[in-house]
Amino acid sequence: MNPDIIKERQNATFDVEKLTYVLDGGLEKTKRRREIESMVFSDPDFEEEDPNFLSRSERYDQAVRKSAQMILKLREYGIADPEEIYCYKTCVNPDRPGPLDLHLAMFLPTLLNQATQEQMDRFFMPTWNLEIIGTYAQTEMGHGTHLRGLETTATYDPATQEFVLNSPTISSIKWWPGGLGKTSNHAIVLAQLYTQGNCHGLHAFIVPIRDMSTHVPLPGIVVGDIGPKFGFNEVDNGFLKLENVRIPRENMLMKYAKVEPDGTYVKPPSAKLTYGTMVFIRSLIVGESARALSKSCTIAIRYSSVRHQSEIRPGEPEPQILDYQTQQYKLFPLLATAYAFSFVGQYMKETYHRISGDINDGDFSELPELHALSAGLKAFTTWTTNSGIEVCRMSCGGHGYSRSSALPDIYVEFTPTCTYEGENTVMMLQTARHLVKSYRQAKAGQQLSGIVSYLNEAKQHRVQPQPVAARPTVVDINDLASLVEVYKQRAAILVELAAKSIQQEIQNRKSQEDAWNNSSIDLVRASDAHCHYVVVKLFTDKLGEIGDIAIHSVLSTLALLYALHGITTNSGDFLQAGLLNVPQVHQVSVRIKELLSQLRPNAVALVDAFDHHDKKLNSVLGRYDGNVYEHMFEWARRSPLNATEVHESFHKYLKPLRSKL
């Protein structure tokens, strides 16, 4: 164990283990998580070569091998709880997505939700036993978020009682679905349904794409891998071009909408039914943000405690780089953010489960708010995490660029969350739509409930920005409740400003739609402020649940740092709205420096509490024992370019060059 890191741990003022329980949601959960981790990490069947040393094809091969093993073991051990499966999976391919992910997370659940009993009888067991390996093919080369724009067609032919599927244009080729390129032999294809001469919009069809026995693509199917990406090397994201592919009528998923044998279309009873899954996945992504950011902070903070560099006082030994104020200012607000997002992730999971119950009972009343909240928080947390990972990486100096640090991998595996499951700007605008609607309801005298209820108070605010002096200031920058209040007021004012901007545009004879587009910068800003408020509020609320005094104290410091740091980085908003005055903003900067010093002795303990197993971090910089350099050397020597002493290019190009010059 590195002596620096031992000393860091001795300096902690709280019980790390107890904080881990808080993060996991209780002692029992921590215990079970560790059990599962040890199942995987002690299992020789899951040993792997560092993927960074492999070619793309080898990486895919290794991932298929491990995923197949995983399916076997999960059955063997009888692990069936979705959360436990998820935990197991993230250890098998440590936090890398795998080739069977869409089979498990999209194909199977869609079948369960949308198949008729007859379809279940035909498809479920083969799918469960991986004879059918499926994916979910929605996005097309030219079409993403906007579902109505999708071009793939499924035209019903009553003569043969078949659907004929086609990709009518290049832009209609299915593009991006995970596992589509090489792994799957079936796909649930989203296509515009045509029958009796009418288009009935998007519906889902089960389409066999490869021969079940030989795995060769079926006639009319052009399928393949979409090529290398920024990360996701283990996944064969694929393309699918359909050329007059015929499938039986019974392969349309018909639990809700139907096409009868004669071609008559029968409408689904409600459109809200598929809404829930989307909300669920976005809520999960909030938790993913917390995990990616906490891993990055773990690596950067542990490394900063063992790395010595430059000098603060001349003549003295090089200090730990964690002692530089600039380094603390990079990392500690991100550490606070990782904690904030962990608690927001817990909240989203709980809320989803609570509301799911209501939905199953036919009560959809809370769904719009959860939908808006999950959209905005997905965008807010992934954007923050995305840039935060890179701050962590660059805070490690040169070694942050080495794949051995794991930080490049964390970044490339995480960054797609900003785009998939709803592009972030689109997500922010969805939340804004809910906020503006709620604002108008409040203005019309309706009493709002839930998290947007603060918009009820909007009337009290003056719309126009006003000089600081006009607003009496009662904010206490050391009091979290008071800070929650300013964040709330900032959100309320920015929602109002966005709504007024739309109104102004309409007064300038713009259509509703153009007015919306011309106000979208303000709308995104309002959503961002709303989400920021929610995060500060949920972090503060969480403190109320913490009984342990030492843990309560350190978490309060983090929460305060989170809130104050958000104020300095958005100080214009708070000043413009007259919520804080100039001396207060200055005090906030001073206070932040104090908080950095206050957190310094607990920094390593705070990342230890995330309890990321060394095998899961897979980072020489972030090792628990702090023995960085010897392992970096050992890792480098195993690198494939060192397999031979002399690279063949010397004999092929460099030596012959001499005689030519």
Add this chain to the structure above:
Amino acid sequence: MNPDIIKERQNATFDVEKLTYVLDGGLEKTKRRREIESMVFSDPDFEEEDPNFLSRSERYDQAVRKSAQMILKLREYGIADPEEIYCYKTCVNPDRPGPLDLHLAMFLPTLLNQATQEQMDRFFMPTWNLEIIGTYAQTEMGHGTHLRGLETTATYDPATQEFVLNSPTISSIKWWPGGLGKTSNHAIVLAQLYTQGNCHGLHAFIVPIRDMSTHVPLPGIVVGDIGPKFGFNEVDNGFLKLENVRIPRENMLMKYAKVEPDGTYVKPPSAKLTYGTMVFIRSLIVGESARALSKSCTIAIRYSSVRHQSEIRPGEPEPQILDYQTQQYKLFPLLATAYAFSFVGQYMKETYHRISGDINDGDFSELPELHALSAGLKAFTTWTTNSGIEVCRMSCGGHGYSRSSALPDIYVEFTPTCTYEGENTVMMLQTARHLVKSYRQAKAGQQLSGIVSYLNEAKQHRVQPQPVAARPTVVDINDLASLVEVYKQRAAILVELAAKSIQQEIQNRKSQEDAWNNSSIDLVRASDAHCHYVVVKLFTDKLGEIGDIAIHSVLSTLALLYALHGITTNSGDFLQAGLLNVPQVHQVSVRIKELLSQLRPNAVALVDAFDHHDKKLNSVLGRYDGNVYEHMFEWARRSPLNATEVHESFHKYLKPLRSKL
């Protein structure tokens, strides 16, 4: 040609070709650049497989082949001007660093600058003819920016008249030098010189590391590749462990400092001599920022003009995504930034050449200012560009994650500029040191000249933040000269605040050094504001040189957008300092929206003017002809995972799995 992009070009209000001349520095320069580009791009010897389809070893191999070809061709064509060589090189491995870069850019120049005549006679011709291939080995595993911390030793043994080189610890292993792992047979090694029992600090030694004929590492040399990185796949960044390696006394570079045969150490005459190269490279990096950002903007803006998505008005066709205000707000400020940095890059190059002349005449007076400026602007431009590339990438939706977009590659090849040649935070603090020193000189009544002369006016400012009302506001947000003035005042105030913070700390009985560290957040902020001011000023100055009315008009719009966007993103600073009042900040937001609409018709023409050749962009999304989808499909089909219809992993793992479940 895609009809959307044709229409975009028809809408332009200015002559694209003429703006290209402005960016290149004149018609002649544009002509010569295009000649060189066409030499490379029409040369079959430089054809390559897309590196994204190759393994690391194959990428390295291809790069060595092309680099060797390049050396031959440069000699053949007699291209010797450094700028032309640079231009040629960036076409050979389009904007990717190569394995011979350090030989050409560090080993050879260091020899020229620091070798004695005798050493030139021995080493120059073999180096010129690539019998000697060299690198420059400075950083160690445990030591980066802080040169005094380097641990490698060179101990003089007068008995044999040799130096004995050693890596005494693991952390002292040379780590990161490009071309060290596999390519080089010599290294200039920076080591602590010991002679007659004393350490004389860092000196440079020419160390043979591989046999000139077999390329096998020499005795006592442990050398290899440091393993895969985030980008830089073509470069064999290496490690070097020295175990009692003996080199003749004459292999120490002795143009300045010397060790005599008996071991007597002779001091160098001046320390400033190596200063210049560092400044030169940092100045170049400013230009690199402009190039990387302009490439990213080219890709994102062209793609946004052919991509249609979602709807603004229901029922109408999907609009070009460039019509969304949020998309414009992401991309146009970055476009303005790319222009700003291009002009700053020009300025830095000119200033460097001007001051170089003075230095050669023994006049070092302007060097400290240029040193401070190049450090800060290197950090300022690379940080902005680093995050800007990612904004561009993510503005392309899912396809921005495909390697075919080129954006992932631009990012990973660019991001190291934030760390190498001086870590950015360290750079900002170096600039801050110059600013604080200048501030104190001004306060002491000295009259400052040059770019920091605004600190002369510091006395007029009130230090304490003050309410808005107290400062009479005369700022015209539509007048660039007026905006340069506010940026200047912001910088002056933040420098003063940082200086006062140090003073405050010292009053609290902190040492000078601790006071500096405890003020470093403020110091970085002051440097940032200083650089921001310089960029706004240089962009504005550049407008004075533009004769063409149409070009002057569009560049003025860009400059205004750049300045106003900087105000909104830092509005807290301007409000806090009382430089702008609340209604003005609100007006700035409104004005920005107008500027976005104003730039919309010229957006594609403005990126066309950067004149990035399709072969250099190497992006299916950024193609000049806008024919994105067909080329994306064609690219994907060439991807190695599609070489076979069925991947072997199906037979190895997936099919056997069925029988086990």
